[in-house]
Amino acid sequence: MSDNIFTEELELNYTEVAPEIDFVEFEKVITSRRSVRVFGDEEVPEEVVQKAIEHGLLAPNSSNLQPWEFHWVRSEDKRSALSKMCFGQNGAKTAKHLIVCVAKTGTWKNNCQRMLASLEATSKKDGIEVPNAVKAYYSKIAPMAYGYMGPFGIFSPLKWAFYNTIGLFQVIFREPMFPSDLRTWAHKTTALACENIMLSIRAQGYDTLPMEGFDAKRVKKLLGLGCKDHVTMILGVGKRSAKGVYGPQFRFPKEDFIIKH
Ligand SMILES: Cc1cc2nc3c(=O)[nH]c(=O)nc-3n(C[C@H](O)[C@H](O)[C@H](O)COP(=O)(O)O)c2cc1C
Structure with missing residues (x-):
């Protein structure tokens, strides 16, 4: 892949300092959430x-x-x-x-436009240019990723075949290809x-x-x-x-789920 939003280091002149967190309180929130x-x-x-x-x-x-x-x-x-x-x-x-x-x-298509418009507006206010990689992402890459399926996904098999052919030779995204993938995307x-x-x-x-x-x-x-x-x-x-939680929180042994490579 040539330089793009993923690989390019953007010069945005912006810093955000991470605040200190009370980890004990944070953990209390996590562990006391029960169904x-x-x-x-x-x-x-x-x-x-x-x-x-x-x-x-x-x-x-x-x-x-x-x-x-x-x-x-x-x-x-x-x-x-x-x-x-x-x-x-x-x-x-x-x-x-x-x-x-x-x-x-x-909503993804319209929200691509909204992202572009709000990025343009913020940049204008701050007197800086929206990086080309960002513009290209919302105007070209996102539509390629989330679109080209046609109504009811009639073009999805073609999209799948196209990307999977290219994928034989290079790293490429594999989903969403079908409307059901797009549902998974939004649910995630x-x-x-x-x-x-x-x-x-x-x-x-x-x-x-x-x-x-x-x-x-x-x-x-x-x-x-x-x-x-x-x-x-x-x-x-x-x-x-008082009786709204039906029992102590139970999970299978963590070793079953944490796989270290
Ligand atoms: C997506 C999702 C759907 C769920 N649906 C139900 C449900 O319909 N009824 C219910 O009593 N619990 C439901 N649960 C709760 C789970 O049963 C519960 O999270 C699980 O047993 C673990 O318990 P805990 O949340 O207290 O840790 C759902 C949880 C999730 C994440």
């Missing part, structure tokens, strides 16, 4: 959820294209309808807020935001339940979502009741 199946009666202030979703928006995300949306369901009647669509799970029924986290496969990034939201809510003294047990079709209809919107998970938010 809470029954929430108590305590209300969760709106500011807590607002802040948490804002923290979700700060999650790392693919190409900074932010292919997500968070539908904060607060009204009693919508929450009740939604909890039925979560198979009546107690964690949904007793939640004070429900957040439907949506991965979007239809949205799930990172979900974790930020859950940790933020824990850090503010409240609890969550991530759910994938729901009827996606009905949920999408309730929220007016389209065919390029995919529900990654639904988060129940509340304060854990």
Whole structure:
């Protein structure tokens, strides 16, 4: 690959100093986050959820294209309808807020343009040029990576064949080639935001339940979502009741999952 956004060292005249972190407190947030199946009666202030979703928006995300949306369901009647669509799970029924986290496969193109426009605006303000490698990334490379699939992915087999032929001779990206890969792409990034939201809510003294047990079709209809919107998970938010956590946190031995090369 010739010089590009990945290989070029950009001269941006910008420094950001990393602040000190209280690691003990950080670890407490991680280890005390549990999936809470029954929430108590305590209300969760709106500011807590607002802040948490804002923290979700700060999650790392693919190409900074932010292919997500968070539908904060607060009204009693919508929450009740939604909890039925979560198979009546107690964690949904007793939640004070429900957040439907949506991965979007239809916004990347427009967001490439938005990225270019906001980079241009910031550069103009600071009196510096947007590096060509960055411009090329959003105008050429990102469309090559996320596009060229055609409606319903009719061109995907051609895209796959093209990239895999080139891939015989050089390092090249292999996904997303098909619309299903694009869904995975958007879900990956949205799930990172979900974790930020859950940790933020824990850090503010409240609890969550991530759910994938729901009827996606009905949920999408309730929220007016389209065919390029995919529900990654639904988060129940509340304060854990005394018996809301069903047992100590269990994981298989870490040696099974940490593979050192
Ligand atoms: C994507 C996802 C979907 C989940 N869906 C459900 C669900 O529908 N209902 C439920 O009770 N728990 C659900 N869980 C919670 C998991 O069962 C739970 O995270 C796991 O048992 C580990 O427990 P812990 O979160 O307390 O560490 C889900 C978790 C994730 C990450």
